[in-house]
Amino acid sequence: MATYLRVPMATSMPTSSSTSASSKRRNIRTFCSVNSRCKAKIPMPPINPKDSFLSKLASVATSSPETLLNRPVNSDTPPFLDIFDSPKLMASPAQVERSVSYNEHRPRRPPPDLPSLLLHGRIVYIGMPLVPAVTELVIAELMYLQWMDPKEPIFIYINSTGTTRDDGETVAMETEGFAIYDAMMQLKNEIHTVAVGAATGHACLILAAGTKGKRFMMPHAKAMIQQPRVPSSGLMPASDVIIRAEEVLTNRDTLVKLLAKHTENPVETVATVMRRPFYMDSIKAKEFGVIDKILWRGQEKVMADVAAPEDWDKTAGIKVVDGF
Structure with a gap:
């Protein structure tokens, strides 16, 4: 009786010393090869047709489950990555190669500002x-x-009120306009100036300082020249106010001479019209010499086709009776 009970226990319950991890995996593999229903007991990952990793993992689990069961104990690769032929890991964000073109997904760098884009077209x-x-x-x-x-x-392209605001309040020193003017005079390039909107004070000087024959104005733009304004004196002593007033008069004389040079008008004429704000539309600015052409599409052809007043009279049958 003792022998009969001892034999089954020896064969069905092996001791822990004779059992190892390799023998357990061998027994499971042998059992799975005999019993075909073992495959259903292996946990199957969800199949996502859009996920290549999960699809590959599911196909391997279906075809050869022992590949998933016999995992290396100490492996340097992440789990289940070695079943691919050439596994590739996603790089860290600092190592990702950036896109060449701008898009909302992988920007190469922040988009440039508008002045930089205009500068690329040689536009200031x-x-x-x-x-x-x-x-x-x-x-x-x-x-x-x-x-x-x-x-x-x-x-x-100019749309500026110069060193003052539109209400006449001074916002900067007159030297700011002279600085841009001097920089323009030092350049070797041709400078095409275009007035869009307003060109007031020193902005009008910049407009007139363009290359002769390359100074333009939009049809409805405005140009205006005026005397420089005295900045706010505040609590300044009287002697300092006089010094500032003298500097403003010096800047006025300089502005008059430069405008007379580029408009080809006498200094006295420019000084006279500058006593009060002198506004000019595109036609008057062309007559005064601030610009050379008005940027109106087809205007030159339209004006060339216009008949003289005498021709209009002859066509209308009007005869001059007396010499008025």
Whole structure:
């Protein structure tokens, strides 16, 4: 009786010393080869047709489950990655190769600002009063464009009230406008100036200082020249106020001489019209010599086709009776 009970126990319950991890995996593999229903007991990962990793993992689990059961104990690779032919790990964000083109998914760098895009087309846009920050940017752009190509023209688009605001309040020193003017005079490039909107005070000087024959104005733009304004004196002593007033008069004389030079008008004429704000539309600015052409599509052809007043009279059958 003891022997009969001892034999089954010896064969069905092996001791822990004679059992190892390799024998357990061998027994499971042997059992799975005999029993075909063993495959259903292996946990199957969800199959996602859009996920290549899970699809590959599911196909391996279905075809050869022992590949998933016999995993290396100490492996340097992440789990289940060695079943691929050439496994590749995603790089860290700092190592990801950035896209060449701009898109919302993988930007190469922040998109450039608008002045930089215009600068690429050799366009300098002055759209604010001539405060120090604007002057610094404009002069830097002019120097950069000359360094890039000293033979290609530079296009300056102007919509500025100069060193004052539209209500006449001074926002910057007159030297800001003179700084841009001097930088333009030092360039080797042709400078095409275009007035869009307003060109007031020193902005009008910049407009007139373009290359002769390359100064343009939009049909409904306005130009205006005026005397420089005395900055707010505040609690300044009387002697300092006099010094500032003398400096403003000096800047006025300089502005008059430069405008007379570029408009080809006498200094006395410019000084006379500058006693009060002198507004000019595109036609009057062309007559005064501030610009050379008005940028109106087809205007030259229209004006060339217009008949003289005498021809209009002859066509209408009007005869001059007396010599009025």
